[in-house]
Amino acid sequence: MNAPRILLTGSSGQVGHALTSVLQHAQLITPGRAELDLANAQAIADYVDKVRPDLIINPAAYTAVDRAESEPHLAEAINGVAPAMLAEAAERLGIPLIHFSTDYVFDGLHETCYAETQPTSPVNVYGRSKRNGELAALERCEAVWILRTSWVYGAHGKNFLNTILRLAQERDSMQIVDDQWGSPTWSRTIASVVATMLGSADQRATLTERIRHTRGIYHLTATGHTNWHQYACRVVEAMSSLGLHARLPVQAIAAIATEQYPTPARRPRNSRLCTDKISQTFGIELPPWDRALAQCLQEIQNERSSTRNT
Template identity: 50%
Template sequence: MKILLTGKTGQVGYELERSLQGLGEIIALERSQMDLADLDQVRDVIRAVKPSLIVNPAAYTAVDKAESEPELAMRINGDAPGVMAEEARRLGAAMIHYSTDYVFDGAKTTPYLETDPAGPINVYGATKLAGEQAIQAAGIPYLILRTSWVYGMRGNNFLRTILRLAQEREELRIVADQYGAPTWCRTIAGTTARIVAQSKGASDAQEWRQERSGIYHLTAQGQTTWYGFAQAVLENAALAKKPILTPITTQDYPLPAKRPIHSAMSCEKLMNEFCQLPDWKHALINCFRDTAILNME
């Protein structure tokens, strides 16, 4: 099996290139080799590689900037996945694509199910939803894995921001009225690898189409607020001096893009079909332990 992996230098892409080893021939590409903003290049690369599985973690993820760059965000998050799906159909290939909790409006106070109607309240969420819909419309075997609050020790994310600010400031004011599930990028990649392995290497397109194609929620278990996430980060971080954390409301910290207040998602469907998912606190501890081991080496 030949696997085309996009965005190999991103948080999830970096981990996927490692977790997918042994499941097929992996052609992992970075933006300079396959820029999702260039739809012609996307087509050309897929036609040249001829993969049997496309794994697409690459995306436009600057939630606030998307409000002022809606066309670019839509091209990368909405149009490019549609092109990938069209090319997958030509090849008889399958596709794994990653989406977001931000396709929901946050009005529901219990975890969202895959069957709940989407209703994004920002440009980023709308473009990610468009990507989902384009893949579904292509008539290919697919898995759309919605995740949330992705973090790791690479790239730009909340965990790294807190660690940086903790060394620069004596007080951090953190939003405490938005609820979701912090999810380690390695949890996403490892779960994806287990899914691919269980799906006979994803080469059996008929099996996916009849039994497993669809949308699945893939997050760490449990939920917290950004304030609670920041607390847990500081509890696990080896810092000589830790700042004071002050909880604030969403209204106290206005941003260009609206955020859903409640975006926790139920992962029962994925866990019943494929494998269990870790508690978010346990995953965070493992993230710090892994980093400590790497630093020792």
Template identity: 45%
Template sequence: MSRILITGSNGQVGFELQRSLAMLGECICLNRQQLDLANTAQIASVLDHYQPDIIVNPAAYTAVDKAESEAELAHRINTAAPAAMAEWAARHHVLLLHYSTDYVFDGNKVDSYKEDDATNPQSVYGLSKWQGEQAIRACGANHIILRTSWVVGAHGNNFLKTIMRLARERDSLNVVADQIGAPTPAALIADVSAHIIKQWQASQDKKLLGTYHLASSGNTSWHGYSELLLALAERYGVALQLKPENLHDIPSSAYPTPAKRPSNSRLNCSKIEQNFGLTMPTWQSGVEQVFQQIFNS
């Protein structure tokens, strides 16, 4: 039976991985207190202690704006820590499954991004995640990197919960309408991860290794995402102060942030669908499932 070590088990994706990977082996679920990725020197000793067959690393520094003023910490967690895991994985001939982000791209492409498109991160966060990817590749470990976008889940903090909180508190709200992507449930990411790991366990086929894009199908703006949330609130009887006509679309230039966001975060998922026999569900269905978990349980 495989020993699967999961980092960041209290995060959005880590929480769901505890469920999805439970049937595939003995899961060792470590939170930040048990494995602090900011303490890079600790990583090898923790891995030595548990001797996992598979390392799954959803843990990351994800405070995108704060990273602009905490660059050293962001790089320690997003670059140095994955490098340490990859070095251990290479020495022990085990698989490292790691998660990355749409922020490795600049967002200027017209179409959706493919895995081999040129990267050009525009923020400290994006650069730290890109350098983490590169560090993993350089180690020569068996690895799979899953780039995802706009993660949403019932557990943890995310855009859905923020908008619903604001919609209860305010009677007017401005939301950016010129950044495009696909809200992707943490549960979907975890379920696809389980599917990938199961195939790896069965075949150890190195053709499965590499970088993949993983996101819900379709796309929307943050404003369009918010419109769906207000519609779901009406459908499920969740009382809000904000009325749909008072949800206003604005350009990103009207909402400046310390870190620049990609205007186009669309990820082409045809590679992961073809290689693993999958079909990505729509972003709307995923958001509704998360909404039901939070507000209709």
């Protein structure tokens, strides 16, 4: 039985990088931007027709939330049009598509966690472009999973965790918003869940049928929730176990309201996503956010120890 050929976009990003580690049984096709420009609709169609994969996984995205306010056309091209072209190509070839989306498709006004069935109402350009990508993928491909995640972090890449680890060594004080709530989600958790969802279906027809049978939107985040201030404090508290000296004491991390930290793009106050559907459909137990964070920090410590010893 041949291993599936998977076209993986954004392999240098947080989720893409994690997926390359867990999908080692597959033949991964991981084009860089020079090979596959996701802002070029025709180039996407041509590339997929050329490589003819058995599955497309699309974690690539325009993620500069604030810059998107001044670059709406580029954000829409990558987050809205590109998923449409990938979905069309997948349907044309009779293969499935896994597309990643975000909690930012919601306005954050709901008082409890958001279910997949609740209406979307994004409050910024980035969120609108991601919602458009969701709708296009669902409309144009029968065998499709849309995986919404939130507050993604990992040992590699630009994210809140790595920013706090750096700033805590550079600053004497810090102000962090405490009225935006969500579930920090480790990229490794996301990749492991995708691998579980795919299972051992190596044959193209079986894989396509599995995804067609369970098509739709799923929320994929860690369980539990926190705010950005609590999250930052947890990271700084753990720094000593990493062998890192934190110049910044936890007590010097001030909690502020969103209004005290204005940004070009509005953020939803509530980014909590209900994960019951993915757990029940695939029998997946998602980890609590703080336990996954501890595991990620341990990985960072191990990598740095290994680097010092070589």
